[in-house]
Amino acid sequence: MKKVISVLAAGAMMMALLAGCGGSASSADSSGSAASSAVSSSEAVSSEAASSGEASAPSSEVADAARLEAIVAAIEEVNEVANPRAIDDFSLENEMGLTPDNIVAFCGDVTNDQADCSLVFAAQVKDGAADTVKAELEAYKESMSSTLYADFADKVAKAQDARIVVKGNLAVMVIAGVNGPDYSEIDTAINGALA
Template identity: 60%
Template sequence: MKKLLSVALCALLLTGCGGAAASSGSAESTPASSAVSSEAASSDTAQDSTPAAETVDLDGIVSALEAVNPIANPRALDDFSVQNELLLTMDNIEAYKGDVTNDQADCGLVFAVQAKPGKAADVEAELNAYKDSLAANDLYAEFADKVAQAKDARIVSKGDCVVLVIAGVGGPDYADIDTAIAAALN
């Protein structure tokens, strides 16, 4: 009986101590949370006052380019793809959107990047290195048409926007792609 009473008292004491610690912990975190919320609100307000002209319409650019250069069995490019397939430095990128074919017999790709201010040239250089690596893969005859399309790939930048387009194997002529890029970047 004494052991049961001792265990019950210990449990009661531990519960009381845990409750007090939790109360003081949550009381201390409330001001910090509200300070973060205030900072976030003020930074949101600052971002909202940023001119809309600085934001690149990546969805519109990609849609316009894919209307001319449809991507067969498209796979959306994600952070992993951008870093490990396209070999881009994420610190240079504000936002991006793009699709690449998921068809082994094709090579179509449409990719648009809004580079961080002053980083468009770095993104363009990295995309050129990626293009060169694709074009250098001429070891297998069955990839000759994909290599030829990669050699002719278009990398165009305007302001903070950089675009990479590789025509699909059965895709459009690059003259049509050039026209679409010029229209999309205006």
């Protein structure tokens, strides 16, 4: 009898473990996965609120993931991200220090190569949050150039020159790769992508 109970308890714990792991996305997904992850996260919150009976304010801001993916792709044609890792919800909040409540959707890649520092990030921000998001991106830029890359002069120089551009409800941040283009090419790519 004790063996049957032990087997049932172990089976129940295994099912709980599998249920907890079932919805995660691989970090090796394409750059578009970050945008769809951000969109699906906000949709999940809305449906949870609806199912729990809570009233939620209707959103007039519809995520434009395709536009964000196009912006990132256009900039990465000029500034290729070496060994890219998609920026996900965790990276957005815990690495970049951005407030998720200010973001409608986002997309981007950061290098997973220790010898490089390239990053391309685009976000659709909520109405009235552009200045806050820009300030948070400036703080992230400062942290990279003062602490994160402190032992690597080439990375510090690239991070200090990082581009942060806000146009309407779009915010873009780009750090050139160590062996990447100069920032004049990146500036042209950003302007073209945001046109």
